[in-house]
Amino acid sequence: MPYHGELLQQAFDLVQKQNPTQADLRRGISAAYYALFHLLISETVMNWRFDESRNTLARMFDHGVMARVSNRIVDPRVFPYDGVDPLVVGKLRKIAKAFTQLQDNRHIADYDNATYWTSTDAAEEVKKAAIAFVTWGEIRNEKIAQDYLVSLLIKPRN
Amino acid sequence: MAWAPAGYINQEKLAADIERVRRQLGPDVVRLRYTVGPDWSDEPSIRFRVVLTDSASRPETLGEVAGRIDDVLFSELRPYEWGLRMYTNFRSQSEQAQRDGIDLEWT
Secondary structure (H helix, E strand, O other): OOHHHHHHHHHHHHHOOOOOOHHHHHHHHHHHHHHHHHHHHHHHHOOOOOHHHHHHHHOOOOHHHHHHHHHHHOOOOOOOOOOOOHHHHHHHHHHHHHHHHHHHHHHHHHHOOOOOOOHHHHHHHHHHHHHHHHHHHHHOOOHHHHHHHHHOOOOOOO | OOOOOHHHOOHHHHHHHHHHHHOOOOOOEEEEEEEEEEOOOOOEEEEEEEEEOOOOOOHHHHHHHHHHHHHHHHHHHOHHHHOOEEEEEEEEHHHHHHHOOOOHHHO
């Protein structure tokens, strides 16, 4: 199983425990975010022809840049995707939205000790990541999906 | 992309829009609360806290229910037009009953 798949499984295992602790739920939310993070990175670098360079390329990704790019994708004023199948566009925006939401909640889970997490809230975050995985599988070969991957490396100008 | 700090948002209009959308969410939603403020990256954002019925919160339905509510909130409110990022958090009615009076942003 690829690393991103292991992270998603770990996330499920943590949040689905009987009587999970706050540590279980918070680490589960974090694992869910990192699962999607590493999925997107993996999908990008696998397009690089030289296998031995892929790990180096993977380290170029920046969480903040990825979130900013993803927030632009969900805004139809910035990326109207005219002429593209609206179903595909909707799926891409769903993935991008999931990424930004998972990232923010991951920060809260990892660093904000004042926030109490319930099983439902944590489970929903993990399901969001899982749905993003499935949705990505449905559109990964579409041009706009591949363009999204490349854009994750490029710092937006505004 | 327009940037609108929370202090410049027409709070009355936002509240009216949210109330309009809340009615579309259906009986799965017991309570909807929200706050406007910076997210972890200091970007202006709106965070919805949604209490679901226990039935809607079951593991076999949670993903579909939460996804639908998130989609409706996003497509109807268009938070990007307000200059806001949007986040959603969910609890079941039973979970919230144990936390009422403790987590004030949920009550």
